[in-house]
Amino acid sequence: MDANDIIRDPRSGDDAVLDAVSRLRSVATQARVWTDIANDSSYRTFHRDVAIYELFRRHFIKPSTLGETASLLAGGSWLADAVVEKIETISGEIPVAVPAGGASFIVRFAKAPARADAGVYLALDRDLDADLLRDALMSRNKDPGLDKVRIVDFALFPPDVG
Amino acid sequence: MRAFIPKQAPSRTANSAPPAKRENITPRNERGFGRDGSAPAGLPQSFDFGRIPLYHPAAGKLQTKLTGNGPEDAYGQEADPVVRRVMRMPERQHGGRCACGGGCPKCQNVHDMMGKQAALPQTGSEHTAPNPRLIAPTAAQPASGELMTAALDESKGGLAITGDGGTPGGTLPYREATNLLECMRIMGDEAYCRQEVLGEATAVPQPILQKTTVSGPTTSNNGGFSWGSRWSLQNATASTNGWIVQHVTVTQNVTDAAGAAVVPGQGTFGGLSTAWYPLWEAWQVRGGQVFVGGSATAHNADTYGQNPVGANTQGTTAVVGRANFYPNLTLPTGFTVKNAAPAWALPATNTDPNLIGGTGPLSHSLTATWNGVTGNGVTTVTTV
Numbered sequence: 001m002d003a004n005d006i007i008r009d010p011r012s013g014d015d016a017v018l019d020a021v022s023r024l025r026s027v028a029t030q031a032r033v034w035t036d037i038a039n040d041s042s043y044r045t046f047h048r049d050v051a052i053y054e055l056f057r058r059h060f061i062k063p064s065t066l067g068e069t070a071s072l073l074a075g076g077s078w079l080a081d082a083v084v085e086k087i088e089t090i091s092g093e094i095p096v097a098v099p100a101g102g103a104s105f106i107v108r109f110a111k112a113p114a115r116a117d118a119g120v121y122l123a124l125d126r127d128l129d130a131d132l133l134r135d136a137l138m139s140r141n142k143d144p145g146l147d148k149v150r151i152v153d154f155a156l157f158p159p160d161v162g
Numbered sequence: 163m164r165a166f167i168p169k170q171a172p173s174r175t176a177n178s179a180p181p182a183k184r185e186n187i188t189p190r191n192e193r194g195f196g197r198d199g200s201a202p203a204g205l206p207q208s209f210d211f212g213r214i215p216l217y218h219p220a221a222g223k224l225q226t227k228l229t230g231n232g233p234e235d236a237y238g239q240e241a242d243p244v245v246r247r248v249m250r251m252p253e254r255q256h257g258g259r260c261a262c263g264g265g266c267p268k269c270q271n272v273h274d275m276m277g278k279q280a281a282l283p284q285t286g287s288e289h290t291a292p293n294p295r296l297i298a299p300t301a302a303q304p305a306s307g308e309l310m311t312a313a314l315d316e317s318k319g320g321l322a323i324t325g326d327g328g329t330p331g332g333t334l335p336y337r338e339a340t341n342l343l344e345c346m347r348i349m350g351d352e353a354y355c356r357q358e359v360l361g362e363a364t365a366v367p368q369p370i371l372q373k374t375t376v377s378g379p380t381t382s383n384n385g386g387f388s389w390g391s392r393w394s395l396q397n398a399t400a401s402t403n404g405w406i407v408q409h410v411t412v413t414q415n416v417t418d419a420a421g422a423a424v425v426p427g428q429g430t431f432g433g434l435s436t437a438w439y440p441l442w443e444a445w446q447v448r449g450g451q452v453f454v455g456g457s458a459t460a461h462n463a464d465t466y467g468q469n470p471v472g473a474n475t476q477g478t479t480a481v482v483g484r485a486n487f488y489p490n491l492t493l494p495t496g497f498t499v500k501n502a503a504p505a506w507a508l509p510a511t512n513t514d515p516n517l518i519g520g521t522g523p524l525s526h527s528l529t530a531t532w533n534g535v536t537g538n539g540v541t542t543v544t545t546v
Binding site for chain 1: 433445455461
């Protein structure tokens with residue numbers, strides 16, 4: 001079966017999905033393939049997490065504005081199940097560089113059973129609250145000015161989605 | 163780097179050094195050593211020292227000509243006798259210190275050997291036959307290499323090392339010379355053996371952990387702060403590997419307007435939770451470069467940050483860190499990445515890993531003070 005077909009098939013098992021993903025070249029698929037899966041609750045959580053991960057890994061370009069990112073996420077309904085946390089207490093390091101006056105966030109994807117936590121660190125060039133960021137990414141913000149806030153850096157974790 | 167092994171005459175190959183002309187000349191001095199370095203009767207013929215660029219640790223002057231006691235000196239008549247020689251050993255893949263930190267069987271052999279050799283005479287005038295282990299054949303085949311001669315130096319009471327073709331040499335006490343050769347036979351690492359046996363400084367200085375502020379410190383009222391520092395290693399080279407491990411503790415001494423204790427990080431109060439500490443967190447060093455934990459992301463900033471504890475609070479937050487670089491450390495399995503406060507992307511543990519062998523601790527501390535009860539809540543910060 002074609003890798004794209006396996007990825008699109010909600011009945012595909014975890015290993016089959018991971019194998020199919022590994023067979024795809026870097027940007028061999030349209031972003032729409034991943035957003036369709038990420039935003040469809042009929043897929044298993046892990047399947048959706050893989051799609052979110054690959055969407056960022058293959059299609060997100062830094063820097064991008066929140067407006068551009070919201071378009072990429074195509075609604076980002078998966079964010080309703082994600083945890084968006086502003087990083088303020090720290091005695092360590094995050095893998096993104098935060099500019100002066102900016103803020104950093106961690107977006108944890110919905111936790112798939114028996115799988116490691118997965119998510120993405122984001123560095124913004126402006127300080128805002130986590131709820132505002134979530135709304136902006138889901139195209140729900142009421143402040144058009146937020147669309148111009150830029151995501152200047154991002155880092156996915158874990159290093160490999162599997 | 164050059165390294166050597168004892169000569170193995172029967173196994174000489176096309177690439178090994180040709181027989182020395184001196185091998186056919188075998189007059190013997192009073193102590194029974196032949197001009198070609200052949201041993202007295204009863205001693206193995208492989209009593210050969212090698213072409214090792216030995217230097218006297220204290221003497222800056224190189225000896226290129228052997229010395230004797232005068233023309234009437236029986237030994238002086240043979241002022242140039244070759245008494246030892248060895249062949250070059252294949253180069254070690256890694257230079258400097260052994261990666262094991264001293265605990266591997268090879269290192270133990272060196273340490274054992276040095277302890278046993280301590281009983282050997284200190285001077286050449288009292289010299290005895292070398293430790294038989296010195297001349298024991300090894301599995302390693304001699305590589306190509308020129309000879310270096312070693313002869314008795316009665317005036318200095320040791321072995322004078324002379325190089326063919328002007329290779330610099332020197333005079334070493336007999337025990338040091340034999341220890342050095344034995345160490346090199348076992349370890350095959352000239353820099354390591356020079357340091358271990360002769361106490362010479364290695365050519366490559368130890369890495370020194372340093373930090374540079376890259377952001378802040380910035381503050382916000384009622385205890386908020388952020389301070390970013392970047393680690394680097396002075397003297398790091400492409401072969402510098404290991405982990406930087408920082409031990410962090412946090413002390414909170416905060417009260418509210420009524421004087422009641424406040425626990426930052428709990429309930430509606432912001433700030434670093436003391437429950438997260440003590441903490442040990444780690445950055446990997448690969449090829450002299452520092453990375454975020456064991457990831458491929460280059461290290462940017464170790465950050466101490468706290469959001470405001472809350473309005474109408476006053477007190478002090480003290481973050482005390484001590485970082486150390488541990489060369490060639492394998493990070494204990496207890497270190498895990500949680501992608502959560504306070505270490506975030508770093509592998510960390512709350513259990514003391516009891517690490518040893520660091521290059522020296524580096525203080526990395528911050529104290530924040532504010533008064534939002536009777537004052538304006540402005541936070542002041544001091545850093546070390």
